Amino acid sequence: MRKPVVVDVKRGVTSYDVAVRAGVSQSAVSRCFKEGASVAPATRARILEAAEALGYAPNAIAQGLITRRSNLVGVLISNLTNLNYPEVLAELTRRFSERDVRVLLFTLQTESDVPQALRQLWRYRVDGVIAAARLEREAIAQFDARGVPLVLYNRDGEGAPVSSVCCDSRAGERALVDRLADAGCRRFGVITGPADSHVSQERVAGATERLRERGLPFEVAEGGFDYHSGEVGLRRLMMTTDGRMDALVCANDAMALGAIDAARHTLGLRVPEDLSVVGFDGVGPAAWSSYQLATVRQPVKRMTEAAVAMLLERIERPDLTPERRLFAGELIPGRSARGG
């Protein structure tokens, strides 16, 4: 009795199985699945037919072991609940997929998860990493040491020389302050993000810098980038200013939306008549008709495209030096601020 032609599919079809069925050597099969390898049209056809029949596709794990290219990239992302990140993540995976690269996802709840995530990244021999999370200098140094390309998303290396893609926070905030000041606002409040967030620091610095240049007074309250902290921040600022604040700059959209709701539904203020509010990011809900938030929209598509391109470039050519790309955001005038 002959061995059955149908291989045990649970065990996985190998190039050897295909070779046997097509009556060629295993390496011939291998070449068939490689660009620009020399295979006679006739044999190639026979092999592909056999592969098709058996449902064969090269084992990426074995491939990675030998080529030292896993075609895997790590994506580190904190706070998936940040209204902004789902879009970023979807765009990243889509663009990587198009280029035949798979995404290994790590969502970080806290900073303490970073070392653990890195260990796994090393173990899986990822070809590169995109990080939308806070990395210590020491962590960044590991990428260098291991020769794994790294691109930071909306962060910079805090001095370390590392590639990054960012939206220009300072310029965006300056434009937002001008938007408010030009509309006649005079008493400002600022709600920051978490103190350890570099993005928050940049945005707040941009805003306050411009406020000082224009000689406009302001108060600052600390927030946490979430909706609720916008509500809380507004209430605190209103107390600080004895209710005379007429403009509020929030370090992101989520807080701005929380502040608008608190103003309208808790404090009984009209937005924008009594209080003008601006945010940053350009998330979906910001455009909803309840809010029509004045904000700066990050060019997510262009930023993700740049991040992917930069990373793949550095995977191909590890000697490339770090590069920082800064994208201007788009000012959305909105109606949550006077004069919109």
Added chain:
Amino acid sequence: MRKPVVVDVKRGVTSYDVAVRAGVSQSAVSRCFKEGASVAPATRARILEAAEALGYAPNAIAQGLITRRSNLVGVLISNLTNLNYPEVLAELTRRFSERDVRVLLFTLQTESDVPQALRQLWRYRVDGVIAAARLEREAIAQFDARGVPLVLYNRDGEGAPVSSVCCDSRAGERALVDRLADAGCRRFGVITGPADSHVSQERVAGATERLRERGLPFEVAEGGFDYHSGEVGLRRLMMTTDGRMDALVCANDAMALGAIDAARHTLGLRVPEDLSVVGFDGVGPAAWSSYQLATVRQPVKRMTEAAVAMLLERIERPDLTPERRLFAGELIPGRSARGG
């Protein structure tokens, strides 16, 4: 001149490097990283010290090749922009991480991406898959044929025997209809999701079934699960009913929020006085004070926990039969419907 002790770290530290440094065999090193292998305490210490010094960790790729376990699971997810999915994804990756399993992410824009994603899943020898995306019966059959466990999230196999975790749509919708009817609503509108969405079909069926039982008239409009289609759907239903509709059932929260905004800002209706609106999901913005949406909240934490547990169980014991787990949602009375 001796070979330098520091290996070329760019090429990756191997168990062999560690073995040399510790003066043992490669297999001894291997055993050190395996639970319950017999290694003398003294040698183990020497080996671990050497490993530490060299920054060694087992190469997961090579490990996978030989053990036939990649410790990789695929997560298929469509519409990351569905306000509900970011939380689901974050929970899934967190729970998998805790159990030392990595997530290979595939975000699908369209159904046509499915075959392509599946091919990659097979190539990477994932141990299992969680799919929050529409899969044809034929696709599901491939999982069986290859012996790769599959758990569907918020979908069922359309007749195929496959494990799944779902939120009870019918019961939830029935409760929502009761919520509205008990508050005195009499003319109903229903906005569905996309026609090919099984979740939408279930939810709409649950709602209309209950409406018929209670003898309440209703009109139906088709939506697409997004904010905008809630606006559009409401306008259409208002025309159909000559403006006499007083209750609107939306197949998800995003559309409900769009409908509320359209009612208030475009049609000049008061919500809930003139129109009561309910959604489904319990996404973040539904709780914002502008909306306080009446909805059913999916128990995302329990559902993701169940999905992860079911999948890992089936990876350990491939002979387990399919199981369907149905979770009841939590009714949030809200204030977007009368009597809240």
Added chain:
DNA sequence: CTGTTAGCGCGTTCAA
């Protein structure tokens, strides 16, 4: 153009 051969890094026998 094709087959043979030698590994990639590791887990797992099997003797010692």
Added chain:
DNA sequence: TTGAACGCGCTAACAG
């Protein structure tokens, strides 16, 4: 308890 040897599935020389 330890080490030698083998092979997971594949790619990359190298001959023919």
